Amino acid sequence: MLCSYSCGSSDHSLSRRGFLGGALGFGAMALDSMMQPAFTRELQQQQKRVLMIWLNGGSSQLETWDPKPGTDTGGPFQTIATSAPGVHISELLPYTAKQMHRLALVRGLNTAEDDHGKGSVIMHTGRRQEPAMKWPHLGSVCAKLLGDRDNPLPGYIHITPRGNGGVNSEDAAFLGPRYASVALSDGHAPANLDRPANLSANDDQRRHEFRTHADRKFLSSRRTAMTEAYTQSYEQAAQLMRKRDLFALDKEPPAVVDRYGRHDFGRHCLMARRLLEGGATFVKVSHSNYDTHHENFDFHIEQVGEFDRPFATLVEDLHERGLLSSTLILVASEFGRTPKINRNYGRDHWSRAWSVALGGCGIKGGSVSGKTNANGTAVADGQVHGGHLFHTYLKALGFDSKKNFYIDQRPIPIADPKASPIAEVLA
Amino acid sequence: MTATPTPKLDPANTHLLKEYKHDSPLLGCRFDPSGQFVFAGAQDNRIVRWHLDSGKKTLLEGHKSWVRALAFAAKQLISADYAGRISFWPADADAPKPARTLDAHRGWVRALAVSPDGQTLASCGNDHLVKLWSIADGKLVRELPGHDCHVYNVAFHPDGTHLVSADLKGNVKVRSWERERPAERELDAKILHKYDGGFLADIGGVRGMAFSSDGSLLACAGITNVSNAFAGVGNPLIVLFDFKSGKQKQLLKPKTPFQGTAWGVVVHPSGFVAGVGGGNGGMLWFWKPDNAQDFFSLKLPNNARDLALHPDGKRLAIPFFDGAVRTYSLEPAPTPPKPAPPPKPVPKPKKG
Numbered sequence: 001m002l003c004s005y006s007c008g009s010s011d012h013s014l015s016r017r018g019f020l021g022g023a024l025g026f027g028a029m030a031l032d033s034m035m036q037p038a039f040t041r042e043l044q045q046q047q048k049r050v051l052m053i054w055l056n057g058g059s060s061q062l063e064t065w066d067p068k069p070g071t072d073t074g075g076p077f078q079t080i081a082t083s084a085p086g087v088h089i090s091e092l093l094p095y096t097a098k099q100m101h102r103l104a105l106v107r108g109l110n111t112a113e114d115d116h117g118k119g120s121v122i123m124h125t126g127r128r129q130e131p132a133m134k135w136p137h138l139g140s141v142c143a144k145l146l147g148d149r150d151n152p153l154p155g156y157i158h159i160t161p162r163g164n165g166g167v168n169s170e171d172a173a174f175l176g177p178r179y180a181s182v183a184l185s186d187g188h189a190p191a192n193l194d195r196p197a198n199l200s201a202n203d204d205q206r207r208h209e210f211r212t213h214a215d216r217k218f219l220s221s222r223r224t225a226m227t228e229a230y231t232q233s234y235e236q237a238a239q240l241m242r243k244r245d246l247f248a249l250d251k252e253p254p255a256v257v258d259r260y261g262r263h264d265f266g267r268h269c270l271m272a273r274r275l276l277e278g279g280a281t282f283v284k285v286s287h288s289n290y291d292t293h294h295e296n297f298d299f300h301i302e303q304v305g306e307f308d309r310p311f312a313t314l315v316e317d318l319h320e321r322g323l324l325s326s327t328l329i330l331v332a333s334e335f336g337r338t339p340k341i342n343r344n345y346g347r348d349h350w351s352r353a354w355s356v357a358l359g360g361c362g363i364k365g366g367s368v369s370g371k372t373n374a375n376g377t378a379v380a381d382g383q384v385h386g387g388h389l390f391h392t393y394l395k396a397l398g399f400d401s402k403k404n405f406y407i408d409q410r411p412i413p414i415a416d417p418k419a420s421p422i423a424e425v426l427a
Numbered sequence: 428m429t430a431t432p433t434p435k436l437d438p439a440n441t442h443l444l445k446e447y448k449h450d451s452p453l454l455g456c457r458f459d460p461s462g463q464f465v466f467a468g469a470q471d472n473r474i475v476r477w478h479l480d481s482g483k484k485t486l487l488e489g490h491k492s493w494v495r496a497l498a499f500a501a502k503q504l505i506s507a508d509y510a511g512r513i514s515f516w517p518a519d520a521d522a523p524k525p526a527r528t529l530d531a532h533r534g535w536v537r538a539l540a541v542s543p544d545g546q547t548l549a550s551c552g553n554d555h556l557v558k559l560w561s562i563a564d565g566k567l568v569r570e571l572p573g574h575d576c577h578v579y580n581v582a583f584h585p586d587g588t589h590l591v592s593a594d595l596k597g598n599v600k601v602r603s604w605e606r607e608r609p610a611e612r613e614l615d616a617k618i619l620h621k622y623d624g625g626f627l628a629d630i631g632g633v634r635g636m637a638f639s640s641d642g643s644l645l646a647c648a649g650i651t652n653v654s655n656a657f658a659g660v661g662n663p664l665i666v667l668f669d670f671k672s673g674k675q676k677q678l679l680k681p682k683t684p685f686q687g688t689a690w691g692v693v694v695h696p697s698g699f700v701a702g703v704g705g706g707n708g709g710m711l712w713f714w715k716p717d718n719a720q721d722f723f724s725l726k727l728p729n730n731a732r733d734l735a736l737h738p739d740g741k742r743l744a745i746p747f748f749d750g751a752v753r754t755y756s757l758e759p760a761p762t763p764p765k766p767a768p769p770p771k772p773v774p775k776p777k778k779g
Contacts, residue, residue: 057657072471077509078492161627289627294659295630298630299630341452
């Protein structure tokens with residue numbers, strides 16, 4: 001039975017009401033019964049959190065993490081030394097280079113999927129797309145494993161550069177929409193966080209007490225996962241209203257805003273810092289767009305140039321606030337881009353040999369896993385795929401990535417059982 | 428014996444003269460002032476020199492990144508790369524080595540121009556700056572700020588009094604360059620730029636720029652009508668300005684639809700405008716300044732990336748993605764010799 005609030009559509013404009021609705025729906029079966037009790041206890045560790053930066057469209061590994069200057073595929077950019085001895089990255093990342101001792105690179109990635117949608121599935125779920133099974137996104141898994149039921153913030157927050165905010169229930173798959181991503185369009189707070197002007201505080205309180213009373217009576221005879229989620233979502237929304245200041249970037253000193261950059265991605269990274277600091281479990285920030293079939297180099301100057309400083313500032317700020325050791329950072333895309341430069345100065349989709357960056361919680365700063373050949377056309381050593389990355393994320397967060405979720409007593413491996421963590425980048 | 432008539436330059440006669448091959452895609456090319464050589468910058472960080480008559484190929488090595496900008500001051504080749512460096516070379520040496528190299532800009536140097544008196548070099552780049560250099564000693568003369576984005580092109584007016592610089596956003600600034608001062612006026616080529624809200628990125632810029640020899644016209648080449656920045660879906664356009672008034676005189680477009688960018692333009696001394704495009708293949712177009720549509724076009728074998736006019740005014744050079752520079756003649760193709768008439772049959776001897 002669907003809650004009448006829930007439209008289940010990702011286009012749904014996120015409001016407090018939408019937020020409530022998104023927490024319900026058919027998948028409100030997201031029960032602790034999915035986890036064996038011992039495992040559940042294991043997961044209730046110190047608060048850990050995840051920052052995912054999603055470079056939408058497929059950023060070029062050659063213009064970021066694995067440059068090959070002076071080769072037929074290298075393009076016009078040079079490499080620069082970083083704060084990690086022996087590690088060189090593209091000159092387009094001068095600020096990030098100074099944080100490299102806190103980051104790690106996986107340069108042997110071969111995801112063998114050049115389609116945007118399917119590549120995105122691999123990079124978000126650690127599995128290839130399957131017709132008969134939908135796997136939950138890393139954000140939903142982390143919301144499930146790391147989340148606190150009393151946290152007023154959604155477990156999986158996605159700051160998007162544009163579009164409508166809303167709840168994307170599909171991200172959570174069998175975990176249920178309670179762990180779905182909640183999109184904050186352009187980093188804006190959910191609508192209607194403030195109590196309506198025509199509703200007095202006293203009336204609001206009386207309304208709340210009446211609903212609680214009705215809920216209690218209803219629950220006494222018809223308690224289900226869905227009704228529990230329904231009640232809990234109201235509590236969460238009320239708490240979210242009390243934390244509305246988290247979304248107020250205007251409370252940041254101008255100098256801080258300047259450090260992040262007065263552009264969308266700068267604001268979004270600053271918002272991510274505030275949310276992580278405020279207790280968010282998983283924050284994904286999307287940066288658009290890197291799908292550079294044409295003019296790859298001019299566009300990467302613009303896009304990577306915009307990415308570099310806010311990202312490096314965010315890493316630095318997390319470190320200074322003592323949050324970096326408990327915050328896993330990952331920078332990923334659907335795939336990389338072709339080593340071959342096409343006739344329009346572009347690079348096309350390429351998943352056979354590309355890179356991601358990791359950092360923070362459980363990651364060995366300054367480390368590099370895998371290697372591509374001289375002109376970046378193939379993985380020469382340490383080849384891994386999306387499954388290995390998923391294991392690595394979980395292991396870095398302190399989980400045994402070989403464990404299972406349980407649905408109706410049936411074990412469902414959290415990560416691809418054929419893969420394993422990438423030891424070289426783990427602390 | 429009658430004198431050979433002077434060939435009439437009619438772009439409709441344009442035909443391939445010669446092909447010079449390199450093994451890396453090319454970005455830009457120029458003939459040297461003597462007209463003996465054509466030079467091209469390549470994606471392998473080299474400059475390639477070909478002797479036009481013999482086809483002899485010489486590699487000029489020393490740049491650390493791609494080279495698109497080439498200019499000449501007397502017998503010096505001046506080149507600039509995407510690592511921010513400018514190099515001076517003896518253009519006609521057997522094995523040219525850089526005589527001087529300047530760390531000129533932060534980031535790409537996109538274009539170079541030499542003043543009509545041959546004393547001053549102008550450069551522009553991704554650091555939003557135009558810089559002036561003394562060619563005699565390589566010293567910086569002055570910086571000319573004023574652009575708020577990458578500066579894509581620079582050119583001296585033929586009368587030597589003004590400098591024009593054009594950027595990603597289609598802002599074309601005109602200023603007297605002998606003293607540091609703000610631009611005196613701006614020409615509007617913003618039709619060559621778009622901020623693509625779908626991809627959240629800028630696309631466009633003045634990719635080619637040229638004055639007419641009398642300085643009355645300024646042509647700016649690029650892409651317009653962009654509907655998909657990252658796939659390069661747009662159309663080539665040349666914005667032709669009446670320089671004195673600063674007004675757009677004409678928007679020169681291909682008569683037959685073409686998807687891509689106009690990468691190079693020249694204004695021929697005889698009055699027509701030539702431009703090349705690359706994108707969905709390659710094309711060479713010719714326009715009359717008063718007509719928006721080309722009066723002649725030639726399909727090219729590959730994506731064209733620049734256009735240069737030979738000092739004799741009769742030849743064009745085009746560098747291509749496939750690594751070739753191809754030269755084209757504007758003169759009528761030589762008429763193939765008529766086949767010799769069949770030999771007359773030898774009369775049979777009469778019997779008897």
